[in-house]
Amino acid sequence: MRDILIVLIVFGTLPMVFKRPYVGVLLWVWISVMNPHTQAYGFAVTFPFAQIIAGVTVLSLFMTSAPKALPMKGPTIALIAFTLWMNVSTAFSFFPEYSLETWNTVMKIMFMTFVTMMIIKEKKHIQLFIGMLVLSLGFYGVKGGIFTILSGGSDIVWGPGNTFIGGNNEIALALIMTIPLMHYLQTLSTRRWQWWALSAAMGLSALAAIGSYSRGALLAIVAMSLFMTAKSRYKMRVAILVMISLPLIFTFMPEKWANRMDTIQTYQKDDSAMGRINAWWMAFNLASDRPLTGGGFQIYEPAIFQRYAPVPDDVHAAHSIYFQALGEHGFVGLGLYLLFGILTWRTGTWIIRETRRRDDLKWAFNLATMIQVSMIGFAVGGAFLSLLYFDVPYYLMVALVATRVVVEKQLQETPAAKAAKTSGARLDQGVPEPLSAMERGTA
Known part of the structure; x- marks a missing residue:
């Protein structure tokens, strides 16, 4: 069925x-x-x-x-450069046969990202685009939140198998990034039931993220909360909400969840955490040996760890978007990826600054603000996950670039141009223009 x-x-x-x-x-x-x-x-x-x-x-x-044509803004150019450099690093890959499979997947993602940038050009397109992202990930947030409630938090929330977000850590980060987008849709809601439905989805998604037992997710939530508190006009309200929510979470979740979160402070005794650090050192040492191209895709093999890792027998995936970029594409690749992120952030900052006092562009202000909150979550949570090629952050960049293009176009419309456009619309609709003072006197 x-x-x-x-x-x-x-x-x-x-x-x-x-x-x-x-x-x-x-x-x-x-x-x-x-x-x-x-x-x-x-x-x-x-x-x-x-x-x-x-x-x-x-x-x-x-x-x-x-x-x-592609909107040739800073993030677009940086992403093109990063995509081209991934092709260069693939040409010098340690394992060409294994690399090609991952290269094929990543290039499809990048290609469709550029296609999306060519198509998403209007306010309506942008809002539907964000709505579809929320629907696609919110489904797992609502499902996972209900699962967490029914299990009393004793069972771990997992994502859909054989996908970027299949693991418990990955689905948690995806849901955390989605919650600010849900709040954006709340600002567009025209009916009370929509507002309440999105509020319920936000709460259940937060519960699902907590129920994933992801320590990185908890750190991302804290970082996003601090950012929202600093940026909000209602700092006290947000701070009070956070202070109330955190104790409720700790009260609801079982003791084994609290014990899991406590290992953040004692990571030296946690095998998983130390395995990640070992993988990070491997990536750094590899990039130091091959600073331009790194090792290409699929470098997480015993032979590579034997050569570059402090603990040669402890083979792990990158577990960090930053060390993943460094190990696979060298210092150049990491620099291009960071440049892409910085320029995307600055695009959001430009939108916020230019629309702050424009009621007609309030939708753009709210969207850019919430996407920046999502970016904070990804920047922090992604530091502990191998999600360099996860498509959602690239789609958020698309939304910001498209929004900037729309905002620039609207800001360029002078009062005279708006009046001319209104005048043309009236004539097209057969509505007579008001008489001038001279015409009224002649009449």
Whole structure:
């Protein structure tokens, strides 16, 4: 039944993509972020939905007469440079055969990110895009939150298998990044039930993140809370809410959860934490040996750890977006990735500064603020996870760049230009223009 439902949704929506390419982007986000086919049990699990949606979306993009140029802002240029450099590091990879599989996956993500940037250009597109991200990840937040309540917090929340967010740490970070986006949608809600539904989804997603037993998620929550408190106009209210929420969490969750979180302070005695540090040293030593290109994709092999790790037999994945970039793509790759993040942040800051006092652009102000909160969560939580190629942060960059383009266009509209546009609209609608003083005297 689930397989048939997914097929009906996808193939029932595809005809709309030819007329409205942004529908293809929304469908792509749903399939690539939520991965609904992983919740099925039959043929849909392995059916190539993503390839079909991507092909139709690209075809529809080039069939339309709309401009197809990339918005060449700072983050766009940095992402292009980072993508090109990943190709260079792959050419010098330690394990070319293994690297190509990961390279193929990553290049598909980057390609569709650039396609999305060509298509998402209007306010409506941006808001639907954010809404689809929230729907795709919020599904697991609501599901995981209910699971945490029913289990009393004794069982661990996991994400959908064989995806970027399949692990407990990964789904926790994804949900933490989604909560600020849910709050953004709250600012757009026009009905009370929408506001309450999003509030419930935020609460359940927070419970799901806590129920994942992820220590990185807890650190990310703390960092996001501090940032929101510092930036909010209602600092005292936010601080009181945080102070009330944290004791409630500790009261609800069982003792084994508290013991797990306590290991943050005693990481030297935790094998998992020490394994991550060993992997970080491996990445640093490898990059020091090959500073330009690093080792390419798929370097987490016994032979590499024997050569570069302080503890050669303790083989782990990177467990950090920063050391993952460093080990796989060298200091150049890490520098480009950090530049991409900084320029994306500055794009959000520009939007916030330029729209702060514009009621007509309040939606852009709120969106940029909440995306920055999500970025804080990813920057902190990602320091402990191998999520360098997780597509959602790149999609948030797309939303910020598209928002900046829309804001720039609206800010450039002078009062005279607005009046001329209004005048033209009146004439098109057959509405007579008001008479001038001279015309009134002649009349």
